[in-house]
Amino acid sequence: MVKTLDARTSQGSNGIGILNPTFTNGVPLLMAQVGLQVKSPGSWIRTFFSGSIKFQAVNLPISGFLGVEVYRESDGLQQLVYQVGTVVRPGRLVSPCALTFNGSDYNVPAPSSGQVTYTVYSVFTYNPQYSITNFRMGPESFNATIYSDD
Template sequence: MVQTLDARTSQGSNGHNILTPSFTNGVPLLFAQVGLQFNNPGAFIRTFFSGVVELTASQLSTNGELVIEVYRDLGSSQHLVYRAGTIVIANEFFSPCVFKFTGSDFNVPPPVNGQLVYSVYATFTFNPLFPVSNIRLGPESFNATVYSEE
């Protein structure tokens, strides 16, 4: 039988204001982090997650690339569990760019301290000859739910 252990949401923005700091070309930006907490989870743990990032392409003179990476744990023990990307088209007709993602992390080893941390980074890469700013519109959010089998 499957048991829900915890569910959390990290919302950086609901989409009503421009977000700061803006992206630095090619530098990962932490935009979400959740700590899922539980006791006696059972032998098999799995996490399902989803999120959204929105940015404007109206200032871009050439296409850019947006990459999302989800890591389990913190610091030097971080482990990449998900990576996805999309091309951001430099055309006001295609702006804003809304990137939604869904993923999972299976057979997660139970953490000793009873907390499973996921950190989400967004990296935006664009032509450095054309500076851009104020492109993070939001919403930016990340949802994670951890399950176990009894």
């Protein structure tokens, strides 16, 4: 039997208004963080997560790249558990760019602290010879649910 241990959502924006700060070329930006409580877990702990980010790049003359990285932190150790990205095409007809993702983290070690934290970073990279204006528009969110067997 599967037991749900905890579920959390981190929402930076529901899509109303522009988020700050905007992206700096190639610099990871904290997108979300959730702390999941893991009390009396059974065996085989696993986490399922999903998220979305939407932004607009103005004056993008050639393609750029939007990436997302999800890290698990438990008992002071941080580990990359998921990575996804998409090409951001130039031109007004394809902007804004939206990226949604679903992932999972299997065989999560039971934390002695009773908490597993997932931290999500997003990064936008483009040719540095161009001056690009960008806006984080939202919706921007991250959802995580942690399970174990009884």
